[in-house]
Amino acid sequence: MPACNDFHHTSEAQRRRFLAEGVTRRQVLLGGLGAGLALYGTGGRSTASLLDGAATAAAASPDEPVLVTVFLPGGCDLLDALVPLHQEGRYADLRGGTRVVGAPKLGGTGLGIHPSLAEGADGGVRGLFERGQVAFLPGIDYAAPDLSHFHSRHFWESGVITGKLATGWLGRWLDAARLGDNPFQGVSVGYGLSPLLRTAGAPVASLAGVMHADLPMWTQDADSRAASLEALAAMASATNGKRGSGRAAVGRGLRLAMDVDRTIAPVAAAQKAQGAPPPTLSSLLTGVGGASSGAALSRDLDAVVELLRLGVGVRTAVVTAPGDFDTHDGQQGRLRTQLADVSKAVSKFQADLASSGLADRVVTLVWSEFGRRAKANMSGGTDHGAGGLAWLQGPRVRGGIATDYPDLTAVDRLGNLQVTVDFRRVYASLLEGWLATDAGAVLPDAATVGRLQLIA
Amino acid sequence: MAPATAARTAARRKRAKKRRTPLPWTEAHARRLLDRAGFGARPQDLARFTKLGRAATVAWLIDGDDGPEFDGPPAAPDGKALDPRGDRKDAVLWWLDRMVRSRRPLRDRMALNWHGHFATKHHEIPLLVDQHELLRARALGSFPDLLKAITADPAMLIFLNLGNSQKEEPNENFPREMLELFALGSGYTEDDVRAVSRAMTGYRIRGTDPPYAVSFEPARHDPGPHTILGATAPFVPELVVDHVCGRREHGFFLVATLWSWFVTRPLDRTTHRALVRTYRRGGLRIAPLLRAILGHPLFYADLEKPDLVRSPVVFLATTLRVTGVGVTRREWAGHVAMMGQVPFDPPSVAGWDEGPAWATSGAMRQRFAAMNLLLQGGKPGIPVRAGEVSAATTAEQHLALALTAVGSPRISAATRATLLGLAARLQPKPTQCQAALRHLLLAGPDAQLH
Numbered sequence: 001m002p003a004c005n006d007f008h009h010t011s012e013a014q015r016r017r018f019l020a021e022g023v024t025r026r027q028v029l030l031g032g033l034g035a036g037l038a039l040y041g042t043g044g045r046s047t048a049s050l051l052d053g054a055a056t057a058a059a060a061s062p063d064e065p066v067l068v069t070v071f072l073p074g075g076c077d078l079l080d081a082l083v084p085l086h087q088e089g090r091y092a093d094l095r096g097g098t099r100v101v102g103a104p105k106l107g108g109t110g111l112g113i114h115p116s117l118a119e120g121a122d123g124g125v126r127g128l129f130e131r132g133q134v135a136f137l138p139g140i141d142y143a144a145p146d147l148s149h150f151h152s153r154h155f156w157e158s159g160v161i162t163g164k165l166a167t168g169w170l171g172r173w174l175d176a177a178r179l180g181d182n183p184f185q186g187v188s189v190g191y192g193l194s195p196l197l198r199t200a201g202a203p204v205a206s207l208a209g210v211m212h213a214d215l216p217m218w219t220q221d222a223d224s225r226a227a228s229l230e231a232l233a234a235m236a237s238a239t240n241g242k243r244g245s246g247r248a249a250v251g252r253g254l255r256l257a258m259d260v261d262r263t264i265a266p267v268a269a270a271q272k273a274q275g276a277p278p279p280t281l282s283s284l285l286t287g288v289g290g291a292s293s294g295a296a297l298s299r300d301l302d303a304v305v306e307l308l309r310l311g312v313g314v315r316t317a318v319v320t321a322p323g324d325f326d327t328h329d330g331q332q333g334r335l336r337t338q339l340a341d342v343s344k345a346v347s348k349f350q351a352d353l354a355s356s357g358l359a360d361r362v363v364t365l366v367w368s369e370f371g372r373r374a375k376a377n378m379s380g381g382t383d384h385g386a387g388g389l390a391w392l393q394g395p396r397v398r399g400g401i402a403t404d405y406p407d408l409t410a411v412d413r414l415g416n417l418q419v420t421v422d423f424r425r426v427y428a429s430l431l432e433g434w435l436a437t438d439a440g441a442v443l444p445d446a447a448t449v450g451r452l453q454l455i456a
Numbered sequence: 457m458a459p460a461t462a463a464r465t466a467a468r469r470k471r472a473k474k475r476r477t478p479l480p481w482t483e484a485h486a487r488r489l490l491d492r493a494g495f496g497a498r499p500q501d502l503a504r505f506t507k508l509g510r511a512a513t514v515a516w517l518i519d520g521d522d523g524p525e526f527d528g529p530p531a532a533p534d535g536k537a538l539d540p541r542g543d544r545k546d547a548v549l550w551w552l553d554r555m556v557r558s559r560r561p562l563r564d565r566m567a568l569n570w571h572g573h574f575a576t577k578h579h580e581i582p583l584l585v586d587q588h589e590l591l592r593a594r595a596l597g598s599f600p601d602l603l604k605a606i607t608a609d610p611a612m613l614i615f616l617n618l619g620n621s622q623k624e625e626p627n628e629n630f631p632r633e634m635l636e637l638f639a640l641g642s643g644y645t646e647d648d649v650r651a652v653s654r655a656m657t658g659y660r661i662r663g664t665d666p667p668y669a670v671s672f673e674p675a676r677h678d679p680g681p682h683t684i685l686g687a688t689a690p691f692v693p694e695l696v697v698d699h700v701c702g703r704r705e706h707g708f709f710l711v712a713t714l715w716s717w718f719v720t721r722p723l724d725r726t727t728h729r730a731l732v733r734t735y736r737r738g739g740l741r742i743a744p745l746l747r748a749i750l751g752h753p754l755f756y757a758d759l760e761k762p763d764l765v766r767s768p769v770v771f772l773a774t775t776l777r778v779t780g781v782g783v784t785r786r787e788w789a790g791h792v793a794m795m796g797q798v799p800f801d802p803p804s805v806a807g808w809d810e811g812p813a814w815a816t817s818g819a820m821r822q823r824f825a826a827m828n829l830l831l832q833g834g835k836p837g838i839p840v841r842a843g844e845v846s847a848a849t850t851a852e853q854h855l856a857l858a859l860t861a862v863g864s865p866r867i868s869a870a871t872r873a874t875l876l877g878l879a880a881r882l883q884p885k886p887t888q889c890q891a892a893l894r895h896l897l898l899a900g901p902d903a904q905l906h
Contacts, residue, residue, distance in 0.1 A: 147646060148636050150806060206816075215821060216828045219840070219891035224882055228892040231878040232900060238870035239901035246720060246765035249812030250904045256817035257824065328617045328629045378625025379617055384632070414646055 062311060065434055068304060068364040069170070069196065069318045070297075070346065072338075074326030075149065076368035077382055078389040078417070080335050082138050082405070083112035090408040095376045098332050106130075109401050116336050120344035121351045125391070128350060132399035135454055139387040139406040139420030145370055147384035149326070153369040157195040159427055159443050169427055169442060170316050171199035176441040177315070178202075184312040189300040194318045207303060215261045233258055296322045297345040305352045308362070315435075321345075325368060329379035342366070350393060363394040363434050363455070367423070374411045387417035390426065396434075398456040425449040479751065481510045484759045487866055491906040492718050492764060493517050493750055494561025496774035499864045514750050517562040518596060518743050526557040531783040541582040545789045548799050551588065552792070553783040555773035562746070566595035568769060569717050571799070572807035574606050574638060576615045582666040583611035584800045596743045599710060600701040603639060604694055610661055610668045616805065619661030619670070623678035626653035633805050635700070641712075643705035648685055652700075654678040655691035701740055707732040714745060716810075720763040721754040760868065762905040765814045768795035771823060774906075775830075775898060778863030784836035791826040795819050815904065827898040831891050838862065838894060845886040851879035854886075858893035867902045 083103035084091050091099055103112030106129060118126040128134045142161055146152050155161050159169030167175070170186060179185045179202065186204035188194040197204045215232075217225045236254035241247030297319070304317045323338040346366065353359040371388025387406045406417035428439035428446045433455040439446035479485070486506040490497035494517065497505070505513045530538065531553040540550035558564040570591040578584055587609050594602040606612055612630070613619030621627035631652040635644045658677030662669045672693070680690040684699060691699065700706060711731045715723045723731075731748055738744030749755060766774065772792050776782055792798070796819045802808055830837040838861050845854065855875055859865070867875075875893055882889035897903065 147649070148632065150636070215824050217892070217895060218828055219831050219895065220888050221885075224885060224888045224892060227878060227881050228896060231874050231892075232896055234874045235871050235896065235900045235902075238868065238874075239905075241761070241763060244812060246763045246812050246815070246905055247761060247901075249815035250765060250820070250901050253815035253817050253820040254901060257821040260817060261821070326629075328627060329620060376625075377627055378622060379620045379627055381617075383628045414650075 061313075063361060064315060065436070066308065066314060066362045067170070067316045067430060067435060068362060069316070070301075070342075070364060070366045071194075071318070071320045072323075072325045072342065072366065072368040073149075073153075073320060074324045074368070075152075075370045075372055075384055076325040076389055077327060077331065077335065077372040078138055078387060078406070079372075079374070079408075080331065081114050081117065081339060081389050082106075082136055083114065084405060084408055085112040086110035086405070087408045094374050094408065098376045098380050098382075100332075106401075111401065111405065114335065114339050116338075116340035117343045119340045120347035122347060124343035124347045125393070126343075128347060128393055129399065133350070133393055133395055133397055134399055135392045135397050135402040136400075137390045137392070137403045137421060137426060138401065139371075139403055139418065140367075140390045140423050140426065141370055141386045141388055141419040142422050142424070143419055145386045145416075145419065147370060147386075149369060149384075154195070156367065156369055156423055159424060160445065166198060167200055168194070168196035168198045170196045170318065171202070171204070172442045173431060173435060173437060174202040174204065174316070175200050176437055177435070179313070179315060182313045184307065185315045187304070187307060187314055187317045189303055189317060189319045194320065196318045197316070215257065229258055229261075297341060298348060301345055301349040302352070305349065305356065305358070308353070308358050309356055326384075327372070327381045328377065328383060329381040331376075331381040346393065354395075359395050363392055363397055363430070365426075365430065366391050366393070371417060373415055374408065374417050375415055385416045386412075387419050390423070392430075392454055396455055398454055402452055402454060421452070422449050425452060426454070429454045479510060479753060479756065482506070484866070485510065485756055486513060488756055488759055488762070488906075489513055489517070489750060490561070491762075491774070492565075492755075493746075494565050495555050495558070495770065496778045496863070496865075496906075498778055498780070502864075510751065514747055517750070518747060520560050520563070523559055525560055526554060527559055528557055531556075533784050533786045533788075540585050544581050544800065545786065547581050547585055548789040548792065549783055549786060550585075551799050552769070552773055552776070552788060555769070556777040556782050563592060563595050565770075566742070566746075567592035568799075570595060570602070572802060572810070573713065574612065575802035575805050575807035576609075576611045577801060577804075578611040578615055580611075580666050581800065583614075583668075586667070587611045588800075596746065597741055599740050599742055600697050602742075603634070603697050603701070606638075607634070607656070607693060607697065608659065608670055608672075610666070610670055613659055613661045613670060614668075618656060618659050621653070621657045621659065622676040623654070623657045626650070626657045626678065628653045631656055637806060639697075639700050639709065640703065640705050641709035643703065644685060647683075651682045651684045651691075652696055655680060655682040655684060655696050656693045658693070707735055707740075711735055711745065714742070715749060718749055718764075719752070719755050719757075720811075721757050727752070727754070764906055765811050766904055766906055767808065767810060767814055768792045768797035768819070768823075769799055770906075771795070771904065772826070775827070775863075775903070778865065779830070779838055779861070779898075780863070781830065781836055781838060785829075787829065788826075791822065791829075795822045795826070820904070823904065824895075824899040827895055830898060831895055840887050840890045840894070845890045847884065847886055849883070849886055849890075851876050851883060854879040854883070854889055854893055858890060858897055861894055862897045865897065865902060867897070871900065871902055 079091060079095065080100050083100050085103065085105065100114055103114060104118055104126060106113050106126065113126050118124045123130065125134060142155065146155070157168050158165040159172070174186050181203060183203040183205040185202065186197045188197050188204065188206040190206065193204065193206045215229065217228060220228060232254065236251045239247055239251035300319045304319065307314045307317065321342055323341065325338060327334050346364065350359065353362055367390040368388050371385045372382035373385035376382055403421040406420055410418055412418065424443055424445055428443055428449055429452045431437045431439040431442055432451065433453070483502060483506045486502055487497055490501065490505065531549065532538065533549055538546040538550045540547040555564050567588060571588065574591065576584065576587060590605055590609055594605055607618065616630035616633055617627040618630040628649055632649050635649060635652065655678065658672050658674065660671050660673050660676060677692065681688050682691045684691055684696060685703060687699060689695070708728065711728060712723055715731070731745060734748045735745045769792055772788060796814060797808060831839050833839040844857065855872070875896065879889055879893060882892055
């Protein structure tokens, strides 16, 4: 579903009005965001008390570093994104007619960049690189990579090369960081909770698309409705089961739905009276290649900016870009569009953070679950491969090309590029260099993967 | 007969006798079967099948009868006939309507399950409707035949690029997903993926508009020989499918998959092996395996505390079916989407995240809001009608009437006690009282689980 976030419709004027009238931070937050809020692992605490706690926690430590992640699903091709001009002939041999032509140079690196990554505010991702705010990580992956989307993505999300771990690496970071009760410490933007934020105990939140938040009972007057919802609460409480069971999920889901209703309904109603446009049902029935993907990523990143501005204690936010980087065919056209969408969205994100005075606190990791085969296939695309691309962005990032670009003449017997950096090394470096947490508390393999100097 | 053989025969007879000991069969059992192997039971069906017994009910579910496939005329919500091949929203409503009216509910439930299994995205709805008909027709038959048919299905050929895959540059997308998601799950290597990719070259899909022309062109096919999962031969696509389905891993994978669609209790090793034997002895056909699962004691576990979350489609189809309301409003297409599931548009080739993942707070809210609509007058639903209740209606009478109105579902003792308490409280406002009970029955926890 497209992430048409209610918050996006909250105008600056409305926000100022709320603040001027002394409406609490909780009400502003809920008015804008509560529509699609889902809370995980919050125990029995009510939404209201959790949000009060959030505001308090955030006020206590306002400058703590934040890590944002943006996932490009499908396996983004390294060669077309960060163009190997230093091995231009070999690149042309491998990719033939599907290669990127006219890639602007990345000064001083010997590499080029996809023209679409120069689109957006102030030169897009390329502009950020030129201002020293991007560290590219070519060749990132893990040894003997599993080329299945689901396995590979799972390894990247859980931070271990095994099928076993159910928690996300960022979830385990939250568990280790012991940030308390605040469910906003980790926010997953989108429907459902990203596996990155599955924790063993720390509460987290997900923020999904536009859904009204109240529990409508048009047949009832206020008193009867209240009595009915009390009855529903009793029914939900009696619906329990083992952790992870359907019964437990249904009981908890209903209780949380009632909680959100109780807390935000008055504010949401007031907003509706202001004339915030409701979603159209047909907008939710998009077919393949429907809604403008760039707009959706921007909306998600806008929500992250607003959350940070509101100061509710967000320490990590995870976003998934729409679109599909799994370019088995039509790679040229698809990357041209999708990389432009990404570049525009992340450069706008960076600009918004800067104008809000937040940029120094935020480092963003853009990643994908693997790279692609060195040689093109016959469908104008590439198959799953190894040695992909990730990058870090933000003013505190040590700009440059942080890892070795895989040698295009040294593909392995499966035709894949060499992996020049294990993603766990990048995670460990971020945990220690940016989030001030011992990587061994989060990653089982922390001791063996080495470190990179990623933060300036 | 030699002593060892006699001992084995005696042991076998003892096991067979143990199996033949009949499971209990009550209304609760019949309800469980009709809920999970279909879209719920109308009261008259429940009575009939309770009387018929387990074996006959399972047989009816699997084999059908001489009557029509669907009950009554196709829905025309808001008075307009549906055009499933012309409009995506119509297609969603058309499919919901078929689930509501189906007289082959297991077949239609399996068509939905297979849709999530062979999850395909495509922008042209006619291809997806055709794929649905294919999945439905083959839902209970030979799995290898189903997989072969899906391999050559136009929507799938386009979605996973096999329709473009030729010997000079084989495309790996479909072969990988076939091994990983559709048929094997494990027990293969990257080399196998590449060999299967080479062996499955040759399909061609042509045309500018649906229906497309699908052909297999030997000139585009890599003749091999190919070494796939340890066997070397000049494999062609159909033989690849047969070879993959002959693997031990396939049986275990397929059984675990189907078990997860129907049973929430874990699949222990002994049961797993026994079901794999049943599946293989049945010639890799789905029907014998389903018969075994639908007859297994664990399928009937937790009758009083059902644990299988209804997906949005199953929830809506069941509600509209057992209340008798049917697909009479176009809004249902949007509502099922807001609950988190758009038929014909799975989020990825891995299908939907089933089970507890459906029960987010937002999704539960959406189900509650959708049921609110059913209680409004002026449009098809189950609003409280004038004269149905009065100030004299007792709490017990209220609950009985509400239960009948919503299709006589099963409710827990805790729910019954709570709703009687609510009825007593709201009794001075009889219309609101009755409406509140119906709403909570339709949207409460009992309705989300089966």
